[in-house]
Amino acid sequence: MEPSIDEPRGRGYRVPGQQDGHTPDRDDPYYDMGWAGGQVTGPEQQTYDPYTTPANEPYPAAQYAAAPTEGQMSAAAPYAPYEEQQVPQWQSRQDAPPAEPAADPEPAYRIPPTPDAGWDMAQSRRRGWVSRAVLLCVLAIQAVLSLRLSNTAFQDEALYLYAGHMELDHLLHGAELPVDYNAYFSGSSSLYPVLAALADSAFGLAGARALSLACMLGTTALLYSFTRRMFNERVALAAAALFAVTQSTIVLGNFATYDAAALFLLTLATWIVVRTDRAPVAAVLLAAPVAALAVGVKYAAALYLPTVLVLAVLTAWPHRGKRSLWRGAALAAGIVALLGIALLASDVLAGVEKTTTDREHGTDGAFDLLKRSAAWGGLLFATACVGAFSYARRGRMNESPRSLNMGGPGRRRRIVVGLVLCGTALLAPAYQMYLGTGVSLFKHIGFGLLFAAPMAGIGVSRLVGAHFRYPQLGILLWVVMLCVGLAQSTWRFGVWPNSTQLVDVLRPYVNDKGRYLGDTHEVAVYYLRGQTGQRQWTPTDNISYQDSRGATHTGEDGYKKALDDGWFDLVVLDGLSAAGTDAVIADSLKANARYRLLATVPFENSSGTGAYRVWVKR
Incomplete structure (x- = not known):
């Protein structure tokens, strides 16, 4: 009777012991080789089914198959399944030595040893370039903050730039200086004013200010x-x-x-x-x-x-x-x-x-x-x-941490x-x-x-x-x-007022022969330097007037006397630079028939609003 296959190929078979009356005996020489479980183990530890494995496989199932056929029995010795027979010296599964553990595979990545500090204290090109990049951002912010400011020339700016132009004319053409600038300047008039005047000649006030920005x-x-x-x-x-x-x-x-x-x-x-x-x-x-x-x-x-x-x-x-x-x-x-x-x-x-x-x-x-x-x-x-x-x-x-032990x-x-x-x-x-x-x-x-x-x-x-x-x-x-x-x-x-409108008002009334009185006259002299010069202007904070009889008048009396004599051709007051003196001059002008109010030019500054008052001789 043919045995029934209960397991897939390669998983052995079940011995139908109860059907043919055969029960595996522990004294059977094939017992340890897997006969009891219906398995036979080859030298490479491969398990195969002696009834179902084809004969052309590495371990022929014919050597371990069931009893021989009648033709085989007639040509060979009688078949005695329980007699001692020569069996292959296969190692049983129980007696096999344990397999050597496989070597660990080479890791794809090794974690480097952890240093005592996360960065190097020495100077590096990367850190230097990053630091310089941040510095460039700081400089860009500084430039934007400065360039956003806008106004006409301040009194000091106008004075230094005009002096620089006069110094250039003196150095290049031998022209006489209108005043001795070194006598009251807070720096040499031959240094910065000359350099700033060169920038002003090329690019105007913006060029001189750009020099300061640089x-x-x-x-x-x-x-x-x-x-x-x-x-x-x-x-x-x-x-x-x-x-x-x-x-x-x-x-x-x-x-x-x-x-x-x-x-x-x-x-x-x-x-x-x-x-x-x-x-x-x-x-x-x-x-x-x-x-x-x-x-x-x-x-x-x-x-x-x-x-x-x-x-x-x-x-x-x-x-x-x-x-x-x-x-x-x-x-x-x-x-x-x-x-x-x-x-x-x-x-x-x-x-x-x-x-x-x-x-x-x-x-x-x-x-x-x-x-x-x-x-x-x-x-x-x-x-x-x-x-x-x-x-x-x-x-x-x-x-x-490496710097802890450093001096x-x-x-x-x-x-x-x-x-x-x-x-x-x-x-x-x-x-x-x-x-x-x-x-x-x-x-x-x-x-x-x-x-x-x-x-x-x-x-x-x-x-x-x-x-x-x-x-x-x-x-x-x-x-x-x-x-x-x-x-x-x-x-x-915004402390000083914008002088654009004032300059436009003054332009038709000033020339190189007139005599003028004005607050912050340096601004007018700078913007109109092609028409008028510094010597033609008298400030409102200092005067020394000599009348026709040779008497000298100073202070408020000097301004009153000069106006009474019609000495000035034009007067500019802003009410900011010398408020007290401006009030005295304004009162004298109102009471003087020689002068008339030409224009009132409003302005705004950081302190509020005001107005330029321009008087001209009739």
Whole structure:
């Protein structure tokens, strides 16, 4: 009877023991080879069915099949299924040794060992380029903030540009100067005014103001550079970002006066001092002509030279120790020698005394000047004080754990650096409190903020925390300073009225032979310099009139007498520059039959509204 197949091919068969009376015996020699379960295991551990596996497979089923046929039995020995027979020496499944475990495959990716720091403290090109890209964004914002300001020429701008044109005519054509500008200018009339006049000749007032913008952008870039060398990229970027949005920086970037050029030269001298901290002592002398030129451009820049000299010593101290004192001494000697030569070779001493060293004292109170200084630079100064305090406590500027064991500047040096940089910001307010005047304070305060900015950068860095833990605090501080700078610069650029309509009114009535009296006459002289000159105009704040009998009259009496005699051909009053004197002049004009009111030109400024009043002789 044929067995029935109960399993698929390759899974063995069931022995129909109950049907043919055969029950597998444990003493059967085939029992261990799988007979009991109907399976036979080959040498490669392959299981096959002896009844269903074809004979052409590697292990012929015929050798392990059922009893032979009758023809086979007749040709061979009688079939005895339970006698001992020679069987293949196959290993049973139970006796087979355990298979060797397969080797682990090669991993596709190995996790590198974790370093003790997530970044390298050494300088890298990638970090440098990222830092410079952020700096370019800061400079772009600064340029936009300055260029958005718009107004006609301010009194000082008009004066310096007109003087520059006169100096050019004197240098190129030998023309006589209308006045001695060096006698009352706050800087040499042969330096910045000439350069600004060249830009004005080519591109007008916008070109002269663009020169100032270039100087202020260069100042911010140099501030970033020397702060980065003294500390690190983060501090440098924070310092540049804060300095770029202050009122003085924004306004001076679109203001054609001495200040932007002098501030740039002063910053360049500081950069040279910091950059040559490891160079030979003689290298620091490269800063001497730049610092002397800064003083020549604006005499008030000399107030900040001691800070530059101290930085020459402090930046070289870690590398030279006490020998760095020679560095400061060499720089001081070079600057003094150059300034001495300049004083002897020029006639600027009178201007230095009149505008700087022996300037006339005003009547502004110290508390009022302190409030103005706090409003215009107090937030940056407070941030710098926080930075100086934190820097004195902990000098480590790198967040990497590898920097924990690195040496750094000592506490005494850190304290001195903080005091010098923050203290410099107080020089301009203190000096103007001494003089009792707020004239140009909004510009001068920017010189001190330049040196306080690196400490303010440290303050922002510590406020944000390690790994930018609290970036929202730094962003909040910068946004507040931005809003304050926007509001203050907008107000500042609207202090003086727009003079476009006034110039249009005056153009047909002025020539090179008339005599004129006017408030802020420098503006009219600048815009109408082809028709009139500075000598033809008398200001409303100073007069010395000599009548037909040779008597000299000054002050209000001088204006009354000159008007009574019909001395002036045209009078311009704005009611702002000298309100008291303007009232006296206006009353005299109303009572004088020689003059008539030509025009009333309305204007708006930051303080409200007003009007120019133009009188002409009948």
